[in-house]
Structure formats: C-alpha cells, structure tokens
Amino acid sequence: MAEQITREDALTREGYRHACHIMLYGDSSAKLFGKIPIKHIVLMQMRFDGLLGFPGGLVNPSEETLEAGLSRELHEEVGVAVPVGVDNHVSSCLSPSCPRLITHFYIKKMTESELKEMEKAAVATATDHGLEVKTLSVISRVCKCTYKILLCIFLICLQVLGMVRVPLYFLKNGGGLPYFLSHSFISNSRAQLLSALQRCGLLSQGELEKAVRQAEQMRRTRSGDPH
Numbered sequence: 233m234a235e236q237i238t239r240e241d242a243l244t245r246e247g248y249r250h251a252c253h254i255m256l257y258g259d260s261s262a263k264l265f266g267k268i269p270i271k272h273i274v275l276m277q278m279r280f281d282g283l284l285g286f287p288g289g290l291v292n293p294s295e296e297t298l299e300a301g302l303s304r305e306l307h308e309e310v311g312v313a314v315p316v317g318v319d320n321h322v323s324s325c326l327s328p329s330c331p332r333l334i335t336h337f338y339i340k341k342m343t344e345s346e347l348k349e350m351e352k353a354a355v356a357t358a359t360d361h362g363l364e365v366k367t368l369s370v371i372s373r374v375c376k377c378t379y380k381i382l383l384c385i386f387l388i389c390l391q392v393l394g395m396v397r398v399p400l401y402f403l404k405n406g407g408g409l410p411y412f413l414s415h416s417f418i419s420n421s422r423a424q425l426l427s428a429l430q431r432c433g434l435l436s437q438g439e440l441e442k443a444v445r446q447a448e449q450m451r452r453t454r455s456g457d458p459h
C-alpha cells in the first residue's frame with residue numbers, strides 16, 4: 233500500500249522525482265455489441281513495457297508546475313492540449329515500487345467527443361509508430377546496427393503503444409473489469425484506478441470488491457496456486 237502525503241509536503245521534499253499521471257473519463261451513451269450500455273469511458277494506456285498505466289510522466293517542479301508538466305506530457309504523448317489545474321489533483325504518494333519517487337494523481341472529466349478526439353489522436357501516434365518502425369529498418373541497414381537494438385531504443389523513447397478503455401462491466405467467466413484488473417500495472421496505477429472509480433461514483437463499492445475478488449482468483453488460477 234503506497235503512503236499518501238499532501239501535494240504541499242511532496243513539493244518540499246528534496247531529492248525526490250515527481251511523476252504526474254491522470255485519469256481522463258466521461259459519460260458515454262455508447263452500447264457494447266449494440267446492447268450493453270457502457271455508461272462511462274475511462275482511458276488508460278498500454279505502455280512500451282507491456283504494463284498498463286495512466287497517461288502522464290515525469291515532471292521537474294523546479295522548472296514548471298506539476299500541472300503544467302502534466303499538460304505538457306499529455307500533449308507530447310497524445311498530441312492534444314488538455315489543460316490540467318490544481319483542482320484536478322486527487323492524491324500524492326510515495327511510490328511503493330520506485331525509491332524516492334512521488335506519484336501525483338489527477339482526475340479530469342471530459343465530454344464523450346473530447347475523449348474520442350484523444351483516442352483518435354492516440355491512433356495517429358500509433359500510425360507514426362508504424363512509419364517509424366519502417367524507417368528504423370532502413371537506418372539499421374545503413375548503419376549496420378541490429379534492427380532489434382534500434383527498435384528498443386525507439387520504444388523506450390516512445391513510451392506508449394496506445395490508449396485503452398477500461399471495461400467497467402462484468403461479462404461471463406470474469407470477462408470485463410475482473411479480467412482487466414488481472415493484467416499487470418505500472419507502480420500504484422491499479423490502486424489509483426480503483427480509488428478513482430469509487431471517488432467518481434462510476435462503480436459501487438460492491439462491484440469494485442467483486443471485480444478485485446474475481447481478478448485475484450484469475451491470477452491464482454493462472455499461476456497454478458489454488459489458494
């Protein structure tokens with residue numbers, strides 16, 4: 233469990249790095265398979281390392297405010313300007329997995345069309361990724377470097393493979409949210425997601441507990457541990 237601190241306390245600590253990430257969400261009238269109302273859109277990202285996390289990144293508070301840095305990161309990652317203010321801040325924590333890292337978390341509600349614009353912009357980034365990968369094969373031939381080394385360097389620079397919607401519904405056999413929660417998440421982003429879903433009233437406490445229980449069961453089944 234990550235230790236919570238205030239935003240003010242975080243900013244007075246010396247020798248810490250600051251990571252700012254945001255949950256962008258909104259109401260939706262869309263229906264899954266034309267019949268299951270999805271009710272809300274919640275965006276996360278598939279990162280270059282295969283882990284799920286929120287959009288955002290590292291910010292240096294001696295150069296810019298946390299919120300300005302987060303807006304800049306969003307613009308760099310997705311290509312869309314999303315203003316973020318202190319009123320969007322919800323928590324600051326000492327990272328449970330990275331020493332001397334403080335993770336700041338923000339939530340912002342957007343309209344369905346703004347969220348779809350973000351998704352389209354993220355797809356455009358993925359198109360550039362495809363083009364860049366072709367370019368890499370040409371560079372690797374010219375420079376006689378291996379394609380794999382160049383691709384790793386490129387993916388580490390790119391950091392994001394695409395935007396994903398969090399399924400907030402329950403399907404048969406743990407499909408939907410339980411299955412989603414059984415994947416691997418970066419740092420404390422899974423806990424950030426669960427607390428944000430509760431805080432924004434997107435799911436009830438009972439639904440969240442059911443999803444977490446089923447996800448845990450799936451993880452145990454996959455690892456061959458029956459308990």
Ligand SMILES: O=c1[nH]cnc2c1ncn2[C@H]1C[C@H](O)[C@@H](COP(=O)(O)OP(=O)(O)O)O1
Binds near residue numbers: 253285287289335
């Ligand atoms: O979604 C997240 N929630 C909490 N902490 C996160 C999340 N994503 C990453 N992190 C942590 C772990 C990472 O090492 C640092 C930096 O994040 P990242 O997005 O990789 O930053 P840069 O793109 O390198 O600026 O934060």
